[in-house]
Amino acid sequence: MSKKTIVYLVVAALVALFGLAGCGGQKPAANEGKATVLKVGTEPSFAPFEFQDEKSKDYVGFDMDLIRAIGKQMGAEVEIQSMGFDGLIPALEAGNIDVAVSGMTITEERAQKVNFSKPYYKSGLTVVVKTGNNTIKGFGDLEGKKIGAQIGTTGAEEAKKIKNAQVREFNTPPEAFMELKAGGVDAVINDKPVNDYFMKETGSKDAQQVGEPLTAEDYGIAMSKKNTELADKINKALDELKQNGEYDKIYEKWFGKKP
Incomplete structure (x- = not known):
C-alpha cells in the first residue's frame, strides 16, 4: 500500500468519525419534546x-x-x-x-x-343511617352497633374505637351504603362531603345523615x-x-x- 493511499484512508476515517460525532450531537435526546x-x-x-x-x-x-x-x-x-x-x-x-x-x-x-x-x-366524619332510624342520632349512639366503613380510611379507624361496635369494612363507599340499605349494618361512617353527595343523589329516600361532624380533617x-x-x-x-x-x-x- 502506498503512502498516498494510507494518507487518504486516514483522512477518510477522520472525516467519517467527526461526521458521525456531529450527527450524534444534533440528535434530540430520547425524552426531548416529550411531556x-x-x-x-x-x-x-x-x-x-x-x-x-x-x-x-x-x-x-x-x-x-x-x-x-x-x-x-x-x-x-x-x-x-x-x-x-x-x-x-x-x-x-x-x-x-x-x-x-x-x-x-x-x-x-x-x-x-x-x-x-x-x-x-x-373535611370531617359524619354518620349515615337508614331513613326513619330515630335511635341513632350521632356518634354517641353507635356503641354496640353494626357499623360500615371503607377499608383503610379514617372512618374505619374511628369506627373501631367505638365500644362493642361490630365494624364491617368495604372496598368502596357505595358498597357500605348498599349494605346499610339492605339492613346489614346500622350505620355508615364516612367523610361528610361524600355523605352529602350520596344524600343529594338518593334524595334522602333511603338514608339520612345524623349528628355533627366528629373531626376536622x-x-x-x-x-x-x-x-x-x-x-x-x-x-x-x-x-x-x-x-x-x-x-x-x-x-x-x-x-x-x-x-
Whole structure:
C-alpha cells in the first residue's frame, strides 16, 4: 500500500468519525419534546372527589379536576390509574405511581410513610343511617352497633374505637351504603362531603345523615418520601391555582359554593 493511499484512508476515517460525532450531537435526546408524565393513583368510588362517569368512563370529580389542573400548571401530562384505597401508599412506596389523590386525610401515621402536599380540602366524619332510624342520632349512639366503613380510611379507624361496635369494612363507599340499605349494618361512617353527595343523589329516600361532624380533617396529595422535588412542584402549582382563581372555579363546580 502506498503512502498516498494510507494518507487518504486516514483522512477518510477522520472525516467519517467527526461526521458521525456531529450527527450524534444534533440528535434530540430520547425524552426531548416529550411531556413529563405524572402517574396518578386514585380509588374512583369516592364521589364527588373521584368517580367514573357512566357515559364517558372518564375519571371525574373535584380531585380529578384539581390534579389535572396541577399537572397543566407544571407542564406535565396526567395519567390516572384506578386502584384500591389501601393500595395507594404501597404503590407510592414501590414507585408504581408518582402521586395519590383520593380524598386522603393527612394523618401522622400516613405521614411516616409518604410526603403530603399542603392541605387542599377540609373535611370531617359524619354518620349515615337508614331513613326513619330515630335511635341513632350521632356518634354517641353507635356503641354496640353494626357499623360500615371503607377499608383503610379514617372512618374505619374511628369506627373501631367505638365500644362493642361490630365494624364491617368495604372496598368502596357505595358498597357500605348498599349494605346499610339492605339492613346489614346500622350505620355508615364516612367523610361528610361524600355523605352529602350520596344524600343529594338518593334524595334522602333511603338514608339520612345524623349528628355533627366528629373531626376536622385535611386532605392532601400523597407522594413518595424519596421525591421531595416533586412535593415542592406540587405545592407551587397548588399555590398558583389558588392565586389565579382556578382552584375556586373547580371548588365551586363540585360543591356549589366558594371555598
